[in-house]
Amino acid sequence: MELITIFIASIFTHNIALTYILGMCPFIVISRNFNTAVGMGISVIFVVTLATVINWPIYNKILIPNGSELIYYLVFIIVIAATVQLLEMLIEKFFPPLQTSFGIFLPLITVNCMVLAVSLFMVLRKYGFIETVVFALGSSIGWALAIIIMAAIKQKMMINSDVPKGLRGAGITMIIAGLLAFAFMGFAGMVTLQ
Numbered sequence: 001m002e003l004i005t006i007f008i009a010s011i012f013t014h015n016i017a018l019t020y021i022l023g024m025c026p027f028i029v030i031s032r033n034f035n036t037a038v039g040m041g042i043s044v045i046f047v048v049t050l051a052t053v054i055n056w057p058i059y060n061k062i063l064i065p066n067g068s069e070l071i072y073y074l075v076f077i078i079v080i081a082a083t084v085q086l087l088e089m090l091i092e093k094f095f096p097p098l099q100t101s102f103g104i105f106l107p108l109i110t111v112n113c114m115v116l117a118v119s120l121f122m123v124l125r126k127y128g129f130i131e132t133v134v135f136a137l138g139s140s141i142g143w144a145l146a147i148i149i150m151a152a153i154k155q156k157m158m159i160n161s162d163v164p165k166g167l168r169g170a171g172i173t174m175i176i177a178g179l180l181a182f183a184f185m186g187f188a189g190m191v192t193l194q
Helices: 002-011 024-030 034-063 071-096 095-105 107-111 113-124 129-160 168-186
Strands: none
Touching: 002 034, 002 071, 002 129, 024 034, 024 095, 024 107, 024 129, 024 168, 034 071, 034 095, 034 107, 034 129, 071 095, 095 107, 107 113, 107 129, 113 129, 129 168
16 A cells, blocks of 8 residues: 555655656756657656666665765766666667757756656655655656646647736746646645655
8 A cells, every 4th residue: 555655646746846846947848849748758757767776776785785875866866867878869769859859858857856856765765675666656757747737738828828928938837837736736635755
């Protein structure tokens, strides 16, 4: 039951984008186009889950036993950078149009604070391996869900409504993000994380 709680809470009530306001740079910019948002969401799911799954044994089986846990930030960033490079090579090889639409934002997943935060939450919450996998998958799915919903709303708004000039861009994105956060908080009675 605890794994289901971690999974649902990391998607909805503790959504990394809407609750912790992490990963906002690509969230604001990539959410202009629905198809690009879907591609970025899938990419983030891949990077976050794989990097966190790699970071857990490195931290728990190598750094802690050797008394080297002070360098875990550096190690986590190196693992994330390598994972993003792998993803970039795969997308460039198999999905060139998607590579073009991401532009500079695909390599920027490396420095996306959300990707590092999931690994840091794993350490702070002292999750076991299975809990870490579930949390990483749930958090990345939650972020992807938030950016995809945001892109769908923004794309519909650009067609069907006249957004005031002062709110176009980041302004309307933050208003929509606030409303989405309220909607996701509706799941708060179901599950919470500690």
